[in-house]
Amino acid sequence: SQTIHQWPATLVQPVGSPLSLECTVEGTSNPNLYWYRQAAGRGLQLLFYSVGIGQISSEVPQNLSASRPQDRQFILSSKKLLLSDSGFYLCAWSVWGRGETQYFGPGTRLLVL
Amino acid sequence: DAKTTQPPSMDCAEGRAANLPCNHSTISGNEYVYWYRQIHSQGPQYIIHGLKNNETNEMASLIITEDRKSSTLILPHATLRDTAVYYCIVRPVGGKLIFGQGTELSVKP
Numbered sequence: 001s002q003t004i005h006q007w008p009a010t011l012v013q014p015v016g017s018p019l020s021l022e023c024t025v026e027g028t029s030n031p032n033l034y035w036y037r038q039a040a041g042r043g044l045q046l047l048f049y050s051v052g053i054g055q056i057s058s059e060v061p062q063n064l065s066a067s068r069p070q071d072r073q074f075i076l077s078s079k080k081l082l083l084s085d086s087g088f089y090l091c092a093w094s095v096w097g098r099g100e101t102q103y104f105g106p107g108t109r110l111l112v113l
Numbered sequence: 114d115a116k117t118t119q120p121p122s123m124d125c126a127e128g129r130a131a132n133l134p135c136n137h138s139t140i141s142g143n144e145y146v147y148w149y150r151q152i153h154s155q156g157p158q159y160i161i162h163g164l165k166n167n168e169t170n171e172m173a174s175l176i177i178t179e180d181r182k183s184s185t186l187i188l189p190h191a192t193l194r195d196t197a198v199y200y201c202i203v204r205p206v207g208g209k210l211i212f213g214q215g216t217e218l219s220v221k222p
Contacts, residue, residue: 043200043211043212043213043214043215044157044210044212046209046210088154090156090157092156096207100206100207101147101159101162102159102210103159104149104156104157104158104159105156106155106156107154107155107156109154
């Protein structure tokens with residue numbers, strides 16, 4: 001069966017500090033990978049998606065970047081965090097053979113102070 | 114912009130069926146109806162999806178009207194652990210998941 005991991009689970013960072021959030025998927029090959037952000041009390045916003053190693057599409061301009069160094073690894077980064085980067089970050093995966101249904105990880109809660 | 118309309122909140126008694134409605138009057142022929150739920154402080158959990166026919170799995174049933182302009186998610190025997198925000202989303206295969214505000218379901222003892 002497939003599983004998706006995210007770490008850390010929670011993170012408190014000062015404004016201006018760098019960020020690296022990691023997501024890994026087990027039990028599948030060539031997944032599509034996604035990063036979402038959920039602000040408090042609001043819906044999910046798609047930030048990035050990737051259909052393969054090194055292939056990243058950005059959905060909204062922002063202070064964040066994403067990378068996919070391996071088939072089942074997706075990283076969300078920032079060089080300098082802003083207060084507005086606080087939120088709940090979710091990674092998701094999908095594969096074409098399963099109707100492209102997206103399955104979400106447990107999330108990382110980020111608080112920028 | 115979400116293409117679905119859901120009531121903001123609903124209550125259900127434990128052990129009873131929870132029927133969550135969703136309107137999607139502008140749905141296109143190639144768009145599926147997806148349901149996810151999000152328990153507080155957790156990632157969204159996929160529940161079920163369908164195109165035209167009614168669907169059932171171990172979690173829930175999905176009833177889609179014949180004109181496909183609305184649907185109902187049915188949790189046959191709600192438990193306290195089913196308390197969550199339920200999202201109804203329409204999308205074509207491979208399309209974006211756009212989450213609206215969903216329905217906050219409270220299952221009460």
